[in-house]
Amino acid sequence: MDEIATTKLTIINDLGLHARAATLLVQTASKYQADLYVSKDGRQINGKSIMGVLLLTAGKGTELEVEAIGADCKELIAAIEDLVKNKFGEDK
């Protein structure tokens, strides 16, 4: 049975999950073995698909449920939390 880690996150950067942020998220997720699923309002997408992340249309203030499944799922969740918290390195 695969390990599962979950978390809830709020997007706080001004631009939301725009192309650059989405790219960083997918690039980060792709470094881990675990699968990543992100849901908004009950709609779930694959967190390793840039198109999926873009189609979430997650603007600033959006709440997301994040689920990672696989051996390094905890590390993956921590990395995603870091990204979101640091506003994807968005220039102020």
Added chain:
Amino acid sequence: MSRSLRLEGIAAAPGIAVATARAIDRKKILVPKLELERGHAEDEQARLDLAVADARAQIQLSIDSITKEGGSKQYRNHSMILQTHLLLLGDILLIDATKDLIATKQINAEWALSIVTEDIMSQLSSADNEYLAERAEDIGFVSTRVMRNLLGHSEELLNSELNSDSECIIVTIDLSPAETAQMVSSPILGFATEKGTQTSHTAIMAQALGLPAVVGVSGLTEKVNPGDTLIVDGLDGIIIVEPDDETLARYKERAAQWSAMENRLRSTKDEPSVTSDGVEIVLKGNVEFPGEAPFALDYGAQGIGLYRTEFLYLDREEPPTREEQVKTYVSMLKAVSPRPIYFRTFDIGADKMPRCLHMTKARNPALGMRAIRIGLRKNRDLLKDQIKSIIVAAKEAKVSSADIMFPLISGVKEVRQLKAMVAECIEELKQEFDGFEPPVVKIGAMVELPAAVLLSDIIAREADFLSIGTNDLIQYMMAIDRVNDDVAYLYSPFHPSALRALKIIVDAANSAQIPVSICGGAAGEPLMTPLLVGLGLREMSMAPHSIPFIKAAVRTISVAESEKLVQEALEKSTEDEIEQLSVQFMQGKMDITI
């Protein structure tokens, strides 16, 4: 075996063309659609993999060259966009979904890719989020790159397709003004597009070039393959794909009849445009490029009543410099001199949105930042540069006056602001060039908003001339989007409201004793000619190819009977009745059978 196919659309520019279909579209390449024979899905998937790998290498090459350029923020951002493109190339929703579709539907890679791309793009476009709608472009970009690799095309696809040596008919979804601009010099015999209406850009261009066009043909690009023989019947609005011999012969005969009639009309070039009771009606041409001016004169134009300057701004990263504008305007003025040119300042922002202005597309652009609104509120320098260029060009070409007309005037306040801007430009030119003596500058107001119609008496007191743009006027009066085929049925210059609006404007100009002309599509419609003459218009500007027709109409009617016709028409309550009235009036007068 013939697979002859007849498609109906909107007749946008008259004439008949028979030639080979050539597909062009930056956004949507004509996609070959093939059903696979059993057991070939894996080959198709492998072909897709190869095309994706090539695309990846191409994008990586761009990233590398940018990285070499240095680490400025601008470069970093650009590189990030390309990184996004790389991710899109590996995306399961795009590539894996395409592979699945190849297998499940047993179709070729190009077809599958186009279905998946369209699906994603429509989801993004409908996301009600401007940012994402823009991202649809990224996906389109990536998908197009893969598509070109699949088809074995290089990056220069567009240019090479636009400029070919063999005669062809352009088949596409829709043409952008920039694309049409590039086509002037290639041997194109006609146009067929899936979108568009009689007053859309493609139609206007085709009319200007004297090429037959049929627009608004639904399903066109699905049904035509590149290389098919096509008949474009721009008289009846019909496209025939791969005609049989009999049809082909019939149409060739019709094409010959048409060109014979056109030649006969064209031979009236040097005959005066005078009514049977001796009143001169000045006929001018509408043009967009300096290259069109000789055509217009050849058709008998007595000047240019509408010079659309937008093309200078389209499809480029930076707006045109003043030097570039002056050069273009001087060559235009010299080509037409001593006949006058009405320069219309850039009318961009509605269906023509240049990249160089970095404006976001509004949800309802026809009602948004458009034309003089950009110049008065958003980018004064852009409009001032154009005004200065026109003035300098008029000076250089030694013409008697610089005639500048401003589009989308809504009231006299804007006329005053624009006059002040022109004065400011002249002052600045005097400071810039020692001893600069400006030519006479005449300021024209385009009446194309219902508000301006109602205020035309006030506007006429402060403008040097009025010009009626009937296309926009009817669009705004009837609340119809010109690029929406579904509401095109409401567009009619015979509409009683249009007739009344014209009367208000012409009466206002006449009592202020300033010139008034009309430059919309209505001016090129022979059945409108007696109505326009009867309303008091003495100057009309139209697509050059229409001039011989209108001249023939003018020469058969008298002002006296036209005035009577207008009296009657103003009593009628629907556009059908007015059109019918005009048909009866013209019957037996013109022996033109189309």
